[in-house]
Amino acid sequence: MLRARLMPCLFATLLAVTFAALLADPALGCAQNSPDAQPPARSAVDVRLQVVSSLPGSLHAVPAVAWLTPLPGTGVPPFLPQGHYTLLQKNRMFTPHLQVIPVGSIVQFPNADPFYHNVFSLFEGKRFDLGLYEAGSSKSVTFPRVGVSYIFCNIHPEMSAVIITLSTPLNSIADSRNSFVLHGVPPGDYRLHLWIEGVPQSFLDGLTRTVHVSSHDLDLGAFRAPIAQSATMQHMNKFGNSYDKKSQSPY
Secondary structure (H helix, E strand, O other): OHHHHHHHHHHHHHHHHHHHHHHHOHHHHOOOOOOOOOOOOOOOEEEEEEEEEOOOOOOOOOOEEEEEEEOOOOOOOOOOOOOOEEOEEEOOEEEOOEEEEEOOEEEEEEEOOOOOEEEEEOOOOOOEEEEEEOOOOEEEEEEOOOEEEEEEEOOOOOOEEEEEEEOOOOEEEOOOOOEEEEEEEOOEEEEEEEEEOOOOHHHHHHHOEEEEEOOOOEEEEEEEEOOOOOOOOOOOOOOOOOOOOOOOOOO
């Protein structure tokens, strides 16, 4: 009889304790393995895109860079130089052909060929002329502002490279399939920029667009551009003249 009278009291006490625990931690009342549960929001996501050619023929792997610049109200980590960067001259080639560096970076230009080179750039990113320098020596250049620098040799017209100086770490160089993945993008609003070798800047400006990034990965799809089959970069020498094809370089 006594036991029968105590049971309702014990049940009420247990119910009160359970209710108090739920108030202290509401998550205890959620089914952890519910099929309707949404994945947690992420603080940074991946943004993907691809470039395709609007011209006929199969598209080769083209040097290209995509980057996001944050709009007001969107914060991103700083893009700071990490030591020195190198653009090697060897076998009458620049290696790497394309690289992205932070504003304020110092780039070394070592000459690993057994002859002279004369590295120069007369374009928007950084204008410089390193003059003639011999095998085994190196010179350096600081890139203090955002821009695209086209690098050439005044002696060897076949040598070319591109250095893109950015203020944002949210950038990606195209892979062999002309695809980009920008990792670690915080949610917010951005301007998307593209640089594709051989495509006029006026056309590239038209590809720029505003992008909103939420808490989930974003695929922007394909961007079409008039990408030529030939990757040869035509240019003048540092004096603005054509290279003399008849003369033989002593270097």
